[in-house]
Amino acid sequence: MTQLILFNVFNGIVIGAFYxxxxxxxxxxxxxxxxxxxxHGGFLAIGAYLAYTIMPYVGFWxxxxxxxxxxxxxxxxxxxVLIRRLYGRDPLYSLLLTFGLAFLLQDGSRYIxxxxxxxxxxxxALNRPLTSSFFFLxxxxxxxxxxxxxxVAALFMFLKFTRSGIRIRAGVGDLETVATLGVNVRWLRSMNFGLGIFLAGLAGxxxxxxxxxxPTIGDSLIMPSFVAIIVGGLGSLPGTLLGGILIGVASGLTSVFFPSATEAVIYVLMxxxxxxxxxxLLGEEGRVQ
Known part of the structure; x- marks a missing residue:
């Protein structure tokens, strides 16, 4: 029983890392x-498929x-081409656009x-258990x-110590003031978007x-990822990290005692x-308003 619990906790940590x-x-x-x-889930799938395509030529690493x-x-x-046109508008527009884009990316992956x-x-070398006792490791x-x-450590170092990272954090707080100080907000948003998609591709x-x-590999990860943001708190990257690990471990532990509630426990926790x-948990006051 102890080994089963350890297996599911570690599996929850792995899944939580994806989240x-x-x-x-x-x-x-x-x-x-x-x-x-x-x-975002569609970009995850694209990253995985691109790795699959180029791996025979360049190798896994x-x-x-x-x-x-x-x-x-x-x-x-x-x-x-698409998303930049919606900056500053009601978030509902971007939600509808990216919702449709998700289907295009998924169907494109399926077609190709x-x-x-x-x-x-x-x-x-990576596919073997580290020990015979803990075969799941x-x-x-x-x-x-x-x-x-x-x-994640590199991301937080980038945001804390580099000029671009500091500008991103400042823009989250007050983008209009950042623009007034002469920062190219259009470039800042593009770089930030590319960084977010890079993380999705790596996860894939x-x-x-x-x-x-x-093609549907991202479907099982996208909604728990949104839950991780809500649990951790909007506007807080450390909270997002904490939320992802928490729901992953909670899901792993639940699969030991109540396997049928593995997915439901994520939303119960939220x-x-x-x-x-x-x-x-670590959200900023007023962010949800």
Whole structure:
């Protein structure tokens, strides 16, 4: 029983890492630009498929870097052509646009790569258990958690210590003042959007090795990612990270005792948090108004 609980807790941490990585990208875009990006799961799938396509030529490790960058480039193109026109308008417009875009990305993936699940190869060295006692501790699962920790730490360092990162944080607080001070807000929003899509593409490359590669791979991650933002608190990236890990572990533990409630517990947790603290665990006062 103890081993089963440990297995599901660790599995919850891994899934929570996916939620956190997805939710951080969503939160970056939402906080600065006010865009509710329902196409985030579609970008995740694109990142996974691009890695699958280039992996035979460049290998797993290079694909892990190149595929998210290509996904971010596609995101920047879409932002320039479509999403940029909706900045400053009612968020409902961006929600409807990205909702439709999500279907286009999913159907495009299905048309190019087919509807069937594709074999996604990861290095054999990462596919073996680390110990015979804890068979669920495979090198790939540990690698995913470590990589997510490194990427999240790098993101927070970027936002705290670089000029662009400081401008993004300032823009979240008061974008009009930032524009008045001479900062190119259009470029800032584009860079921030590309960064958020890069995180989605990276999550896709990692998730495909664990969940399998299919056009709907992002569907199971997009809604929990929004829940992670709500649980952690709108406007708070540390809260988003905390929310992702919490709902992942809660889902993993619930699968031990109440397997049928594995998905429902995410929304129950969200409801409980909102009852006690309407702005989320680490959310800012007034952000939900």
């Amino acid at each position: 956190a990585l997805m939710a951080l990208g969503l939160s970056l875009i939402l906080n600065l630009s006010g865009v509710i990006n329902f196409a 290079a694909a892990l870097v190149i595929a998210p960058l290509l996904t971010a480039a596609l995101g920047l193109l879409i932002e320039r 790569w087919g509807p069937q699940t594709l074999p996604y190869q990861i290095p054999d 495979t090198g790939y699962r540990v690698f995913m958690v470590v990589l997510v920790v490194i990427v 490359v990692l998730a495909a090795g664990m969940l399998g590669l299919q 409801g409980l948090v909102l009852l006690v603290r309407p702005r989320g």
